[in-house]
Amino acid sequence: MWFYIIRRFNLFVLTVAILYFLVFLMLHAMPGDFATNISGQQQPSVELLTELTKSYQLDKNWFNQYISFINQRIHGEFGVSFTTGQSIWQEILKFLPATVELCLYATIIALIVGFPLGILAAVQPQKPADFMVLGVSLVGYSIPVFWLGVIAIMYFGLELQWLPVAGRLNLLYQVPPITGFTFLDIWLSNLQYKELAYRDAFSHLVMPTLTLALIPATMVIRITRTAVREELNANYIKASQSRGLSPATIIYRHALPNALQPIMSQLSLQLSTLLTSAMVTEVIFSWPGIGNWLIDAIYQRDYPVISAGLLICAGFIILVSVLTDVILIATTPKRRSAVDGSN
Amino acid sequence: MARTNSIYQEESIPSPLQQIWRNFLSYPVAVIGSWVFGLLVVASLIAPFIAPYPPHFQHTDALLVPPSWHPNGHIAYFLGTDDLGRDIFSNLLYGVRTTFGSSLLVTISAAFFGIILGVLSGMSKGLKSSILNHILDATLAIPSLLLAIVLVAISGQSLSNVMMAVGVALVPQFMRATHTAVHHELPREYVVAAKLDGANQIQVFFHVILPNILNALVVQTTLAISIAIIDIATLGFLRIGVPAPTSEWGVMLADGVDLIFIAPWTVTIPGLAIFVSVLAINLVGYGLQRAVKEGFG
DSSP states (O other), X not given: XXXXXXXXXXXXXXXXXXXXXXXXXXXXXXXXXXXXXXXXXXXXXXXXXXXHHHHTTXXXXXXXXXXXXXXXXXXXXXXXXXXXXXXHHHHHHHHHHHHHHHHHHHHHXXXXXXXXXXXXXXXXXXXXXXXHHHHHHHHHHHSOHHXXXXXXXXXXXXXXXXXXXXXXXXXXXXXXXXXXXXXXXXXXXXXXXHHHHHHHHHHHHHHHHHHHHHHHXXXXXXXXHHHHHHHHTSHHHHHHHHTTOOHHHIIIIIIHHHHHHHHHHHHHHTHHHHHHHHHHHHHHTTOOSHHHHHHHHHXXXXXXXXXXXXXXXXXXXXXXXXXXHHHHHHHOTHHHHXXXXXX | OOOTTOSSOOOOOOOHHHHHHHHHHTOHHHHHHXXXXXXXXXXXXXXXXXXXXXXXXXXXXXXTOOOTTSTTOOTTSTTOBOTTOBBHHHHHHHHIIXXXXXXXXXXXXXXXXXXXXXXXXXXXXXXXXXHHHHHHHXXXXXXXXXXXXXXXXXXXXOHHHHHHHHHHHHHHHHHHHHHHHHHHHTTSXXXXXXXXXXXXXXXXXXXXXXXXXXXXXXXXXXHHHHHHHHHHHHHHHTTSSSOTTSOOHHHHHHHHHTTTTTOTHHHHHHHHHHHHHHHHHHHHHHHHHHHHHHHHO
């Protein structure tokens, strides 16, 4: 098994190297001076320029530049932002937790809602329950996330005034950002009214999370439905049915554990869709996360920030897909030959 | 499938394509979806002839008129007007061209390149396949919207750049779908049989593999159209897509957001247009998927 894991790790390194190369090419293609774009230093002084030339090997050929580019980025040296002049790495650390928080809660909701519905649809093929679930998931999948967000703001935020429409926490609560996760920060802080702060943070979370959870939930439903139904058609299910096992036992003991494998590998492919909709959701609800930060960077033509955001988001997606692969390989011997093959 | 109106006792066996088509027609929702799809195609072709006004004509005496079924609405402005007095119905019709029409074009060109690359990577073995695969993995890991944003940032804001960006983001998905489909077919016995008969790679592909993966590719294409529509509209909504004077559904929606309190129809109507067209395409895609599966299952 270790052989496969090492192999996967090699593939990971290679893929990341190609990703860095793509970003490197983009930095070259972006308008403006390459030294400025790669470091974020606008109109650098002569000393600074010499230093940049040395650290990024700008006087050497493109291959040396590429290698030192990787070297700098891996050591957390992302340059500074055009607009704020702050270190981009620090800014990423500041904005990333908000995005992770949003995506995490949305994924959990999507799994809690989508998984049972998908199983329900799978065990009752061609019945009203199946059609209902499938119809709802098709409709939900077709709703553009920005429209949903705006409608939610219009109805729940402005018309009914149930929920706050922007931000993570009311400005009344002065919570120092320690971890970046609101609930943890409130817990760590020495606020007087923690109870109220928790409630406020929660009410800020409701709309963005539900908006973001819709599309992943429909995907979970469809993937679960297909995978479970495929397993239910297998011969071993018929064998256990003929032995007189109860339907519940068949589903929970036999079909589900086997269906989990394809579900997991398919879901990890959907991560980039989740991140994309998270970016849009953040913009609509003024959620101070990576997406909002990146879109702002586009408006400001802040090239170092754009390239850093690209590296972080895509790197994260590659990392997650490799990790799921490794987990799948470790738990199912069946997959090992497939990974080792010409795949 | 014996035909009852035939006087001969002949049993006609439909070809696979006919079978798929019959299966497809047996899903009412999919048929409705394909009708909506057809209407949108027609609308994108004849938009200038049926639109009541030019899309940017500002009716200065009719600002923010609600839709015609509203008590204050006026039938001359069927879906109302926005804050500059532009007729929303005309704008929507022209928007079919930008949002729906250009996503069709984008998908077709992305499918062309993606499928060719996917076939190359799927049919080849060893180092070449491995290199193509890693480039594919790296590009697939970049979220499509992010890639589009970067390309727009590099090359500037225009309709052709937006189309290019969305297309480039779609190519890896076509590559992956084609690659998996080809890989699924390669170990089949009839492929081996064709190889044993002495068919070369090109013959194997065109005569044996292509007919079997065509269905998967058609399904992927319909799904890609819906992704392209959402992507173009999202870019428009974020105001980094199609630049201002062009009618585009996402841009219309973004314009309406400021008016959400006094004129909610400026937000709901363009959103509804996006939703309906994406839903129609997804229904067609779903129907095709089912039809293909049952046709061969």
